[in-house]
Amino acid sequence: MGAPIDQQPQARESRAPGGWRVLAPFQVREYRLLIAALSVSIFAEGMWAVVMALQVIALDHDPAALSMVAACLGGGLVAFVLVGGIAADRFPQRRIIIAVETVNLIAVSAVAVLGATGRLQVWHMAVAAGTLGIAAAFFFPAYSAYLPRILPADQLLAANGVEGVVRPVLQRALGPAAAGLLVGATFPSLGATTVAVLFGVGLTLLIATRPVTASHIDEPEHEKPHVLADLRDGFAFMVRTPWLLWTVLFASVFVLLVLGPIEVLLPFITSARFEDGARMYGLVIAAFGIGGAIGALVVSSGRLPRRYLTVMMLMWGPGALPLIVVGWTHSFPLMAAAVFIVGVTDGAGSVIWGTLLQRRVPAQMLGRVSSLDFFVSLAFMPLSMAIAGPVSKVVSMQTIFLIAGVGPVVLAAVAFLAARMRRDEIAHPLQ
Template sequence: MSTDLERQSEARAPGGWRVLAPFRFREYRLLIAAVSLSIFAEGMWAVVMALQVMELDHDPAALSLVAACLGAGLVGFVLVGGIAADRFPQRAIILVVEAVNLVAVTAVAVLGALDLLRIWHMAVAAGVLGIAAAFFFPAYSAYLPRILPAEQLLAANGVEGVMRPVLQRAVGPAVAGLLVGATFPTLGSATVAVLFALALVLLVATRPVSNGFVVEPARVKTRVLTDLADGVRFMVKTPWLLWTLLFASMFVLVVIGPLEVLLPFIATERFEDGARSYGLVLAAFGMGGALGALGVSSRRLPRRYLTVMMLMWGAGSLPLIVIGWTSSFWLMLVASFLVGVTDGAGMVIWGTLLQRRVPPAMLGRVSSLDFFVSLAFMPVSMAIAGPLSKVVSMQTIFAVAGILPIILALIALTVARMPRDEIAHPLS
């Protein structure tokens, strides 16, 4: 193995696309390959889960229940996941998460094949997958700075920012829609399980990192609540972080439920071959996210990085109005694509911002707080979307989801004085 100095020199070597630079490192190549398979599986699972639930019980309330269990598992354990990421080897956490994903989806596939699958089984599996995700995200965020130098983090986040929407929101849903539409949901579950198994094999092939690019101070054995309190204090005392998370929590409340619960029913009611149409609408979102992420990661971080990020997320929600009202399949595809572009670009900036401006020893906890605060209302949004659609039109729900985020983004920018902060803290 090369020394840290040699590896850093290699990382700074010119040539090639900026976004491809992290692929010079073996551990990153294996990690991103495994993550790519995993997020492809997650993309398929989003459609398989929805169509499987609709086959068992064609009621928005049933899908709300299952989706809410996934969200509750994520939100309920993400703080624990952040503390674990700062206390235990991140590689080991990622391995365990992938094994849990494999077991949960395999159980659904087996029960479906035996014709024993029920809604409560889907709810339990969704909850387990949510808990696993709660441990994955903080561990992955804290692991990247250990295997890559700081100047490669924007590119690495860009790679994930491209892979995630392409595979999770585009290829995965499209493949699942075509597969389930032509066969049955159980075959989709079995395919997802195979993908998780392949990802686990790649993760096992990675080597433990003893000396990464981050020099960590000696850790003191502190209490869990003390660790958590340190992260909360940092969040509260950092206005750009606090107000971005508050914006994200409200964004999730008004947007996630309609997209995850109501969109499958809109697609099946308005278009022929609903499973295929739903998968393609999600695919358009994913392709947009990939292009947005690629565009940001291929260039330098914007000088007005906070302003750009917030306006992308706020104004980028406006096409949701079209999704709620149109009966044109192609217009819905374009609207979904535009939402994806702004979402993908904003997420790359946000991930890099956390890794550059948060102290390394606290990154796992802050990442978990990021997910907890920003996703706290995700299960609520999923739980109420189905029942709410019975008393309020889906068109009205999507109109609110499209308009409210831009108002919330402007409030966050103003109260946290983000334009002043980004000039005072430039990120080259």
Template sequence: MTLPRALAPLRHRSYRLLAAAMALSLLTQGLWAIAMVWQVVALDGGPGALSLVAALGSGGMLVMTLLGGALADRVPQRHLLLLVALLQGGATSVAATLSLTGVLELWHLAVVALVDGAALGLFYPAYSALVPALVPEGDLLAVNGLEGAVRPVLGQAAGPAVAGFLVAAWSPGAAMAGTAATAFLAAGFLLVLPLTPVRREHADGAPPPGLVADVREGVRYVVATPWLLATLLFAAVMLLAFMGPFEVLVPFAIEDAGGGASQHAWVLAAFGLGGALGSLLVASWRLPRRYLTVMNLLWGVGCVPMVVFGFTTDLGVMLVAAAAVGATFQAGMVIWGTLLQRRVPPALLGRVSSLDFFVSLSLMPLSMALAGPLSELVGRSGAFLVAGLAPPVFAVVAIWAARLPADELAHPLDVGRPEPEPSSAAWMGDDGAGRAPVREGEPWPS
């Protein structure tokens, strides 16, 4: 029987194993998100305490991302993914034990969040570099569509829903125990995943470049590519405005509306289900002709419903707002993933993926840390106004400053098959300075 296009990658056994491990990793993240929040609440922590724990998790992830990108080009990616699963399982097992025995303190939870975040910093670049080694190039677009639908369902819907049930029925410690068990199950799938050799070419007899040189090469490419740099900078400031209020302040808006852990899980589930729908819709259509403009506007304008959380106590309205934000956010992510695969040289994709993760999330720890103080300074409604109305302005600035409409017209992705990209060194000048590949067209506008 022929599989639908979106499921075609699942015909490859190795990808099925990786997809199962990815699904369990997403469940782990969703479970942890709810368990961590309500464990802070159970410890009588407020927005400031939650900001601290969330910021440490984000900071650990951010610090490890660049190292993870360089390692993904040197170490078998399966080893890195297995290390991630074992770190997450081990750290949350400790937190669950401390919580269930009644001796957990806030600083314990903060340390576990830091370890969990550091592990996630290794996950994304290793996973991104491994997928093209397991599926043929013709299936990569289907992989994007499939993962774009599965990721929010498991990470923002199923995981939070299960954790919310465990917290409501038992305790945050029980939810953390479930988190650890899920992480260890992911490790089991990774253990049986075939080992894939690292795809890295070096000149005969030449020693491999150092980690710093690897990172520097990726940075040069990003800086030399206007559409890439502008989008990453926009994503960074968008998440600065949006992520802190969503992660830190939404639980307290729900609590003020008479809700608790279960209602918080419903809101995250709505965000995830909206994201799945947005992914499937975009994956079912042709790539937009104005793909850069559409993508950035989806992310920017999609934040506007965040304003709702500052001005309503109706849980139904909050659910609709969360679904709308999730749909537009994930729809943009599907376009972004396809764009990277089509316009970034394959030999640089792992490092560019890590830089994508690093730059776009660079201000997220600050966002988490500032959300609580900002709500105290301007009120929770004021903080949600900033979260909803600042990103559309940032999107328009990015589109205009980097001349994205001209770039997308010069590099259409909705017609035919693209020409092969140059090798990782082809965009480097004789003097070692970075320049955009020939296909990237115009240099950075003066």
């Protein structure tokens, strides 16, 4: 087994010509094409989240229907993410990413055609959502394992920061806002058509990239073990690494408490409390995305925090408290401000987390560990989405979002103490 990336000899720290650390990865051609394709795809995913919600509501105005479709998306991701991690460690990550974009294009195109011909039904949306979830299960581990192969270690924080800026701005801000305006002025099937075109552009950019011929990481030559041995080794590494195990366990319960209310209930809250609910929903999600971008940009523009685990858990734990406001307020500016703050803390914590995986996990098992991270941390995602709608019929929105805001604070404290994170970050400095 090779040494973790943070223990390998490091090249001289590189920066962009202007000296701004976050721009350094753009000196690499393959990264420029990759991030361009990723940006287009992320914008498409942001539009799809709103198109999917509004299309399901147009077909069946029932929170349970949207819960079912959203649960299919999460279920596909969770069911296949371990397979995606094994694939990322066994096959060229570039090919996996291209295949994922192809599947995305086909699935959304089918929804667009069915919608345009008046044949679309809720079960079609569920199948498309499940397909997109399965595709995402292969994308995340492949992308995480691909970055260290095209970029030196000292540029990984910047690259994760770029994604941390691009993803919330496009997926949670501009994409949803654009979809809300487009669907609000026209009809959902036009939104699906637009998403399909964007996936086609992303696929074209990915095909333009070149296969990696020289990697920035050194891996020993050895025969690949059985796939079950692959999975066992990755699981064993996670279990014997307290900071990794407890952060993933924290994330799993965090998702159960938070994701369903945001993804399923927020569209109904904005529809009930504000005029022009579709546009208001898109703008609230946009505020969340802008906050995430700012949080990611601030973290990635400097060095990794010395107390990186402490900062990360503070971002994800107390950072969720403003969700309480979402459940109570009838003021759009106040609701937007609350989700903006949650976005800032979420974006900052996510950039630190992605960098820790790439620097403290052995390179040859990064795909598996990334997939285990997604599997365990997102294990309750389908359940959260599936129960959010039915629970809202018997429990008030105020109570649901109160639990979503307070719960992560308690969970973060338990994880931080159980994993002895303060001692760990002192023993393993990454400066």
